[in-house]
Amino acid sequence: MSSIRRYAVCGLSARGLASFVLPILGLTDRTADGGFGYGSDEDDLSGYAEVVAIVDTDADRVAEFNQALQRLGRSPIPFFPPTQYDEMLATVVPDAVIVTSPDHTHEEYIIGALRHDVDVVTEKPMVSTAAAARAVLAAERSSNGTVQITHNFRYPAAHRKVKQLILAGTIGRITRVVMDYHVDLRHGASYFLRWNRRRSLSGGLQVHKSSHHFDLLNWWIGSAPDEIFGYGALNYYGPASPHRPGGELSVGELRAKDPYFLAQQESGVFPTDDDSARAGLFGLHYPGQYPGSRPLYLYDAEIDIEDTYSAVARYPSGASLTYSIDFSSTWEGFRVSIAGTHGSISLLHGRTVDGTALPASDHITVSELFGPTRVIEVHPEAGGHGGADPLMRRDLFTGPSPESVELGLMATSTEAAYAVAMGDALTQSIATRRPINLAALLDLS
Template identity: 85%
Template sequence: MSSIRRYAVCGLSARGLASFVLPILGLTDRTADGGFGYGSDEDDLSEYAEVVAIVDTDADRVAEFNQALERLGRTPIPFFAQKQYDELLATVAPDAVIVTSPDHTHAEYILGALRHDVDVITEKPMVSTGAAAREVLAAERESDATVQVTHNFRYPAAHREVKRLIQAGTIGRVTRVVMDYHVDLRHGASYFLRWNRQREFSGGLQVHKSSHHFDLLNWWIGSAPEEIFGYGALNYYGPSSPHRPDGGLRSKDPYFLAQEAAGVFPVEDGAREGLFGLHYPGQYPASRPLYLYDAEIDIEDTYSAIAGYPGGTSMTYSVDFSSTWEGYRVSIGGTHGSIELLHGRTVDGAALPTSDQVTVSELFGPTRVLEVVAEAGGHGGADPLMRRDLFAGPSPESLELGLMATSTEAAYAVAMGDGLVQSIASHRPVDLPALLGLARVL
């Protein structure tokens, strides 16, 4: 029997292409294939996996991709419309599906696969609401298949080093964690020019973006949270933005002017060209241009939260999506010391001083600074390591540190984001285990 597993990819997104489809196809050498490759030879997963189908709502985008494959002498990948998903699972019978579609569609793909006892690898967030996360956990319990979630934020070298220090008892029991996260004005604005800007598609940035951060913090703490409470608002974007130019002229839009040279904004008529020159005719038609100040924007761009954990541990988190820099400060306090970490860059890409230094201070001892070198590959070297765990099998380090997120851990990350949205609306704390239909950890 072949050891190569057969995968259907649900959603031909930029993330789906870069992180899964191209590495599985072995298209990792940019010079050999006219620039269509992505990554390095270490990212070649063709000895472990093959793509046997693509499911998407946009037939034109998949056709464009298959035409590019044919120009490289590759065989086109069979296409199935979203409404043909059950047919694909029954007839093609993949070993697993890889879900890289917009967040609000994840539940449909995951639940469908579990009903057919087909394993799932899904992009984070696992789903877009706590209710959907609860449904996935219940379905997984009834299925012979499993769900794995790509929480790659655990994998950067500095984050693994922090986990090792905590696991070794260097600072004792974790008592509190504080994360101050910043998304710069270029990166932040991009979310408000995409589907993420509407809660029905993303759950809000509390789920789409911050669930990655919540998972990291839960992993460091080593526990699932019990409650979350917070505040948030739309301060930078939308129709009430203080930066909205009179008359809506793009030529006077400060966000557009700040990014004009980088080519981040879509062209004036709304058409999108994404990774490797592929277009999005279905998702972003040229007839529907998006603007940072549109009335349909209904999510927050600034919010803060506090979460409580068993044993009295607490977490404080804040983020804004129009910052003067990109990155985060983390402070982790324990019964026997503390760990501090700064990771960041300016809007123009220059690393901040002391970025990626881990400072360890013992309560009754010395302070030392650990220099951590980022590894090659996407997201600070995280993506190649994560892919190896998923497709070749977990490394000894992965098993030691618990790098691969479980479905329950991923569900808590979603519940924290959704719970924060609910708390902002109700001005009350939200019980997270209850949101997921789980018992509290005693």
């Protein structure tokens, strides 16, 4: 029997292509692979996996990709619209599905696969609401299939080092954690030019983006919180933005006067092809998702999510978390400080918008309460997301490494459900001004 696992990919997204489809096809050299390569030779997963189907709403986008494969002498990958998902599972019989579609669609693909006892690898956030997370946990309990979640933010070298220090007991029992997160104006604006800007599609940035951070924090702390409370607002984008040029302007006219565009027009974040479907990573178009007839812009009325929020959470151990983020900062990264009964750990990871590392970025400071303070410099590794993606892919496709097992690097579905529930509960708390119980939201109390 072949040891190559057969995967169906749901959502031919930028992430799906870069992180899964191209490495599985062994297309790792962008120059040699007609612009479609991603990664390096070490990313070649063709000896372990095969893509046997693509499920997407956009037949034209998949056709464009298949044409590119044929130009490279490769076979096209069979395409199925979402209406034929069940049929695909029954006839193609993949060993597993990889879910890389917009967040609100994950629930349907995960639960559909579990009904066929098929394993799932899904992008974060596992799903876009706490109710959907509850449904996935229930479906997994009654299936022979399993769900693995790609919480790659656990994998950067500095994050693994912090986990090692905590597990070694360096700072004792954790008492409080503070994370101050910044998404720079280039990256931040990008969320408001894509599907992510609608809560019904992404769960808001509290789920879409902060699930990364909540999962990392919970993993470091070693448990999930029981309650969360917060405040938030839309301060930078949307119709009431202080940066929106006045008057009734077309997108083209807005751009000409818009400070975000003028500051970042070379960055590639701002789509300029208004008359044709938007092109994304690898030049592949999105005629379904972003047709030329409907250019999205930063100040559109349909933006219904917050771009700034702060939260406080309480853990069963008595530890507390303070977390704050905005999506229009002058730098990208975070400061985190973890205090324990016997000392503290702090870490800064940050770059200015032009990519310059902040002074003391990627240095971990470890202070023992009655002992010395030492600084550990950590070097980001090669590969996507500071070396996180290649390591995570190895765990997913070739089996967990000894370090992964020791640190518990691979997120479980319950851990991923909590990361989603924290984001959803934070949104609820912002709306109701009340603290929200998380176990109750997930039906785990």
